Amino acid sequence: MAKVISRRSLLKRTAALAGAAVGSRVFGPPLIWSGEAPNSKLGCAVIGCGGRGMTSHLPEAVKERLVALVDVDEKQFAKCTKFIESKFKALKLPSFKTYTDYRKMFDECGKDIDAVFVATPNHHHALPAMIAMKLGKGAYVEKPMCHTIQEARAMAKMAEETKAPTQMGNQGHCAEGYRRFCEYIWAGAIGNVTEVHCWSDRANGGTGPRPPKLPVPEGMHWDEWIGPAPYRDFHKDLHPHEWHNWYDFGNGSLGNMACHVMDGAVWALKLQWPTSVTLEMVLGGTDEYYPIGDRICYDFPARGDMPPVKVYWWDGRRPNKGGQNRPPIAEELEKKYERKFGGNGTIYIGDKGVMHTDCYGGGPRILPEEKHKAFPAPPQTLPRNKGSFNDFLDACRKGKPTTASKFEVATALTEIVLLGNLAQKAGLDKKVEWDGPNMKCTNIPEVNKLVEIPSRKGWTI
Numbered sequence: 001m002a003k004v005i006s007r008r009s010l011l012k013r014t015a016a017l018a019g020a021a022v023g024s025r026v027f028g029p030p031l032i033w034s035g036e037a038p039n040s041k042l043g044c045a046v047i048g049c050g051g052r053g054m055t056s057h058l059p060e061a062v063k064e065r066l067v068a069l070v071d072v073d074e075k076q077f078a079k080c081t082k083f084i085e086s087k088f089k090a091l092k093l094p095s096f097k098t099y100t101d102y103r104k105m106f107d108e109c110g111k112d113i114d115a116v117f118v119a120t121p122n123h124h125h126a127l128p129a130m131i132a133m134k135l136g137k138g139a140y141v142e143k144p145m146c147h148t149i150q151e152a153r154a155m156a157k158m159a160e161e162t163k164a165p166t167q168m169g170n171q172g173h174c175a176e177g178y179r180r181f182c183e184y185i186w187a188g189a190i191g192n193v194t195e196v197h198c199w200s201d202r203a204n205g206g207t208g209p210r211p212p213k214l215p216v217p218e219g220m221h222w223d224e225w226i227g228p229a230p231y232r233d234f235h236k237d238l239h240p241h242e243w244h245n246w247y248d249f250g251n252g253s254l255g256n257m258a259c260h261v262m263d264g265a266v267w268a269l270k271l272q273w274p275t276s277v278t279l280e281m282v283l284g285g286t287d288e289y290y291p292i293g294d295r296i297c298y299d300f301p302a303r304g305d306m307p308p309v310k311v312y313w314w315d316g317r318r319p320n321k322g323g324q325n326r327p328p329i330a331e332e333l334e335k336k337y338e339r340k341f342g343g344n345g346t347i348y349i350g351d352k353g354v355m356h357t358d359c360y361g362g363g364p365r366i367l368p369e370e371k372h373k374a375f376p377a378p379p380q381t382l383p384r385n386k387g388s389f390n391d392f393l394d395a396c397r398k399g400k401p402t403t404a405s406k407f408e409v410a411t412a413l414t415e416i417v418l419l420g421n422l423a424q425k426a427g428l429d430k431k432v433e434w435d436g437p438n439m440k441c442t443n444i445p446e447v448n449k450l451v452e453i454p455s456r457k458g459w460t461i
Contacts, residue, residue: 011148012070036417044064044117051119071100100224134162139167145410168406194308195311196269197329197349198346202360206237214233250289265346270304274298279424282319
């Protein structure tokens with residue numbers, strides 16, 4: 001088994017290397033961070049090579065300097081090689097290493113890496129990001145930032161301590177839409193916002209018992225796939241994408257989409273911790289599966305001059321009616337104003353009007369369109385950037401924690417999303433009262449087991 005990197009061993013090894021190699025840079029900030037080679041290519045590793053790992057993260061790593069690929073499914077390496085050869089024919093690529101365990105990758109070639117991209121199932125988000133930050137490397141992690149609230153706090157603390165460049169992959173946070181939306185809200189476009197409805201057409205959950213055990217597919221390193229989670233035998237409805245459905249590995253439809261869809265509300269309305277979260281409607285779900293449709297209400301207190309606000313999350317399918325589970329107001333406004341909002345989006349209700357944004361914050365509009373055109377366009381007060389990947393790689397090159405959705409910022413959104421999972425676990429109409437500073441539910445103690453989930457030996461952060 002690969003050697004596990006602990007915080008203690010990292011500190012000991014760093015001190016020993018520093019003493020033995022006078023003037024060298026082994027585990028401190030890479031040379032490329034120091035300004036000595038601002039135009040050099042960054043050494044990159046991609047952890048999780050299926051789906052977004054291959055189609056989104058791998059191209060960014062290849063355009064820099066690909067050092068290593070990590071995936072528990074050995075078949076992915078051939079797919080990635082073919083993808084690189086077909087998409088980047090003009091590039092002369094250096095050789096890169098492949099691993100089925102990111103712990104071993106960090107042990108063997110951590111010194112050659114400047115930036116890490118993590119596109120694994122959610123239960124593997126925190127550990128590789130923590131190792132990367134401890135080693136002074138940049139960490140880009142797909143949304144949600146992690147699997148549990150405790151992990152979010154730990155990651156934010158480590159990012160602040162190490163000053164490592166970090167980024168959560170909620171791409172809309174780096175795009176024009178949500179920035180323009182914030183500027184409209186802060187300019188008073190719809191007055192005081194007191195109600196928000198966010199929805200997604202995803203239905204990541206299930207019903208019934210756990211499927212029966214199956215043989216582990218050839219080339220699949222199952223123990224490494226399980227990683228920090230409670231061990232279970234391989235079965236269908238897990239790999240490569242269905243892990244979203246299970247409490248042990250994913251975060252349901254919330255984890256899949258809410259970091260995109262709820263981002264505008266959290267940013268523009270300056271939300272941090274709700275006072276309570278309640279599951280108000282549910283379809284499906286078990287002790288192990290997330291629901292396949294639900295409505296969750298978050299109650300947020302006043303913030304400065306902003307009044308209390310209720311934020312609703314709707315996802316999946318409707319009970320007994322079929323079709324997408326969306327807020328009635330979305331359908332009402334579509335009919336009234338002859339618009340089409342799509343499968344994911346948000347409606348913001350203020351005392352002076354209504355606004356809508358799409359999944360990633362695009363197309364922010366006051367409704368109806370005549371009111372949007374009549375409202376004076378507010379000045380641009382937020383900086384613009386060139387996208388989440390460019391934002392992250394630029395920060396790695398400069399050696400500064402300056403990204404838009406750095407972990408210290410992304411934690412608030414991540415915690416809000418994951419609090420919805422606590423409400424799902426508590427059950428229908430059970431109000432989860434939340435003590436944000438102390439990171440605990442005060443009235444239903446049993447849901448706190450989702451706040452911090454013990455990791456298997458060898459996989460702790």
